[in-house]
Amino acid sequence: MASALEDKFAIIDRFYAYVYALDETIDAQWLDCFTDDGTLRYKRSVDSDELVIDVQGKERLTEWISNHKPSGRRRGIPGPLHHLVTNPRVTRLDGDRAEAVTYFVRVVRSSAGLLENCMTGRLHGRLRRCDDAAWRFEEFMVVDAID
Numbered sequence: 001m002a003s004a005l006e007d008k009f010a011i012i013d014r015f016y017a018y019v020y021a022l023d024e025t026i027d028a029q030w031l032d033c034f035t036d037d038g039t040l041r042y043k044r045s046v047d048s049d050e051l052v053i054d055v056q057g058k059e060r061l062t063e064w065i066s067n068h069k070p071s072g073r074r075r076g077i078p079g080p081l082h083h084l085v086t087n088p089r090v091t092r093l094d095g096d097r098a099e100a101v102t103y104f105v106r107v108v109r110s111s112a113g114l115l116e117n118c119m120t121g122r123l124h125g126r127l128r129r130c131d132d133a134a135w136r137f138e139e140f141m142v143v144d145a146i147d
Contacts, residue, residue: 002133004093010135011100011127012088018123018140019083019104027065034061035128035136042142046122053142081108085123096129121145 002010014033021030034040040061042053055064088102106119124141 007093007098007129007135008090011090011093011098011125012102014127014135014137015085015088015100015102015123015125018137019085023080023082027062030065031058031061032134033137034058034140035130035138038137039139040064040142041139042144044144046143046145081106081118098125098127098129098135100125100127119144 017029018033021027021033036058037056038058038061039056040053041051041055043049043051053064055061084105084107086103086105088100090098090100092099102123104119104121104123105117107115108118110116121142121144124139124143125137126139127135128138130136
């Protein structure tokens with residue numbers, strides 16, 4: 001049985017695994033961040049109730065990630081995108097369930113070679129310890145723009 005400290009580290013590490021797999025376009029590792037019935041949601045602000053993305057289940061998540069590559073070149077941005085995660089906090093740890101939040105900054109390398117911020121926000125996770133002892137997202141919510 002893992003200690004609370006080990007659980008917290010594994011939960012925070014799941015956020016890092018998510019953004020790394022997204023940035024490096026490693027679909028299988030990205031999908032492994034979610035439970036089989038996991039949900040990915042995205043909204044533009046804390047105050048908004050409108051979900052821009054609302055995808056649930058491995059089949060739909062697989063379809064979503066196969067169509068979503070963060071490469072800036074695809075969107076006319078001169079370089080690759082990188083998500084930087086900062087100030088992660090486990091806000092609830094109760095047995096095999098947890099909640100956590102972190103800020104993120106998405107940067108891109110400009111045509112001049114400089115890093116530019118192109119998005120900030122929060123990542124919210126509801127996680128469950130699975131049968132293989134790994135923590136995975138039941139719900140992963142991206143909230144654009146830190147208020």
